[in-house]
Amino acid sequence: MGSVRFEQVTKRFGSVEVIRNMELSIEDGELVVFVGPSGCGKSTMLRLLAGLESVSEGRVYIGGRDVHMLEPKERDIAMVFQNYALYPHMTVRQNIAFGLKLSGLSKPDIERAVAEASSLLGLKELLDRKPRELSGGQRQRVAMGRAIVRKPQVFLMDEPLSNLDAKLRNHMRVEIRKLQQRLSTTMIYVTHDQVEAMTMADRIAIIDGGEVQQFGTPQEVYHRPANIFVADFIGSPA
Ligand code: ADP
Numbered sequence: 001m002g003s004v005r006f007e008q009v010t011k012r013f014g015s016v017e018v019i020r021n022m023e024l025s026i027e028d029g030e031l032v033v034f035v036g037p038s039g040c041g042k043s044t045m046l047r048l049l050a051g052l053e054s055v056s057e058g059r060v061y062i063g064g065r066d067v068h069m070l071e072p073k074e075r076d077i078a079m080v081f082q083n084y085a086l087y088p089h090m091t092v093r094q095n096i097a098f099g100l101k102l103s104g105l106s107k108p109d110i111e112r113a114v115a116e117a118s119s120l121l122g123l124k125e126l127l128d129r130k131p132r133e134l135s136g137g138q139r140q141r142v143a144m145g146r147a148i149v150r151k152p153q154v155f156l157m158d159e160p161l162s163n164l165d166a167k168l169r170n171h172m173r174v175e176i177r178k179l180q181q182r183l184s185t186t187m188i189y190v191t192h193d194q195v196e197a198m199t200m201a202d203r204i205a206i207i208d209g210g211e212v213q214q215f216g217t218p219q220e221v222y223h224r225p226a227n228i229f230v231a232d233f234i235g236s237p238a
């Protein structure tokens with residue numbers, strides 16, 4: 001269902017190669033964190049996966065199907081960004097339901113889906129509020145609600161907590177992890193924060209210069225770093 005595979009993927013912008021021979025397989029239901037310094041290619045990888053960018057070489061698969069052969073509607077993914085834009089004039093309920101706009105579901109089915117998503121995210125009491133009446137963490141939750149309401153096979157998150165303060169970030173990390181487990185959806189979570197990566201991931205892909213430096217469990221990359229870059233980045237014992 002929600003397995004993901006990058007097969008020898010290269011991405012160039014003009015003559016600049018930003019992803020190089022990327023080879024990566026993610027299992028259904030896994031939470032994989034892409035971590036690496038700014039500019040290493042993390043967001044580009046998510047955009048390739050979402051079909052928002054085309055590959056220069058290679059293929060990207062979701063559930064065994066080539067992403068670039070699918071219509072946008074057929075790509076069973078949802079994405080949450082750092083700058084999650086909520087519609088200011090809409091209520092929380094309407095913002096979440098917006099995620100189902102193209103689904104063709106009946107009104108009662110939409111209501112049921114919104115109720116379920118808002119219950120999972122602790123938003124039930126806030127459904128009639130407007131975004132300006134919410135805290136930063138609550139807004140981020142609404143953005144997630146809009147994404148999960150469609151029950152995607154694969155959930156992509158690009159530095160979703162960067163705009164929150166440290167305390168809330170810690171709290172939301174745990175919540176996102178719990179949510180992923182409850183939905184048993186595949187999640188790819190992008191961050192430049194190695195602590196976040198180590199605490200959340202089933203497996204971590206450490207990326208530098210458009211290449212995967214190591215792909216393994218937090219324990220593996222910490223105790224058996226593949227190279228000096230990984231050891232430095234993760235802060236492995238010398
Ligand atoms: P990250 O998310 O890890 O910070 P990105 O994937 O956003 O990195 O960017 C990787 C590299 O690709 C950067 O050098 C960036 O400047 C470049 N890049 C990203 N998008 C484009 C684009 N549309 N056109 C040209 N260069 C781009």
Ligand code: MG
Pocket residue numbers: 042043044158
């Ligand atoms: Mg980025």
